[in-house]
């Protein structure tokens with residue numbers, strides 16, 4: 001990503017959700033709060049407003065739909081499905097006693113804010129690159145959605161160590177059972193950096209550490225729809241893919257890094273579970289949601 005510009009892919013995720021929730025065949029089944037919160041935050045940012053305006057224009061919308069069909073069919077609905085699954089896992093974690101949620105590379109996702117509003121005892125912390133985080137802070141302030149128990153940390157994690165960033169936060173609690181979320185980010189990192197995150201979060205939260213993240217099936221796998229066109233598109237946006245791992249191998253990878261797998265969910269599984277009435281024409285194949293625990297006792 002560019003150092004001075006908010007993440008283009010973070011805007012694309014929100015635009016995809018708004019498309020799915022407002023214009024797709026599945027729109028009536030998609031939870032309206034997910035879409036309206038996204039619209040609220042996007043409307044408060046010039047680039048976000050531009051993305052919403054593109055969707056309002058039937059011609060631009062048609063072009064975006066064609067682009068989706070050509071590059072990654074079903075990706076708009078995928079953004080909704082992955083967010084719904086992560087939200088479900090986060091609520092379960094809170095019910096199971098998690099006291100703190102840390103979102104890495106949060107983009108314009110509003111889950112931490114929603115959880116902070118719903119659970120006043122919860123400490124929520126988001127970290128994102130300053131170029132994105134500062135924009136998001138402005139939007140959250142404009143929408144009057146700022147929460148005392150939700151801190152936005154603007155740090156470049158390629159320049160500052162995650163452990164230092166969190167230990168320097170006045171709000172981070174090292175003795176709290178913690179859920180870490182990293183959605184749509186790890187595939188841009190090198191494997192050694194993914195392993196480092198696993199080591200660091202386990203050390204940061206010795207009382208219990210759950211990690212919910214998304215991972216990408218290898219591009220050549222039958223379980224991934226991505227073609228050459230998409231890879232070229234991502235490279236042109238300076239957000240090339242690095243870490244990919246088959247869902248068949250994720251348990252072994254996690255075990256090697258001292259985590260235990262709770263489960264993985266692809267779009268077909270999430271759709272069946274959370275949107276059972278929806279029978280989409282295209283379901284995305286490639287990115288899947290993983291939940292794992294970093295200690296023998298559940299967080």
Ligand SMILES: C[S@@+](CC[C@H](N)C(=O)[O-])C[C@H]1O[C@@H](n2cnc3c(N)ncnc32)[C@H](O)[C@@H]1O
Nearest residue numbers: 007009010105106107128129132156157158184
């Ligand atoms: C594809 S977006 C995903 C956003 C969000 N998690 C979602 O799924 O809606 C990737 C996010 O990682 C953040 N990111 C990329 N490089 C980063 C870095 N070096 N330090 C902190 N955040 C970074 C970007 O700013 C962006 O918000």
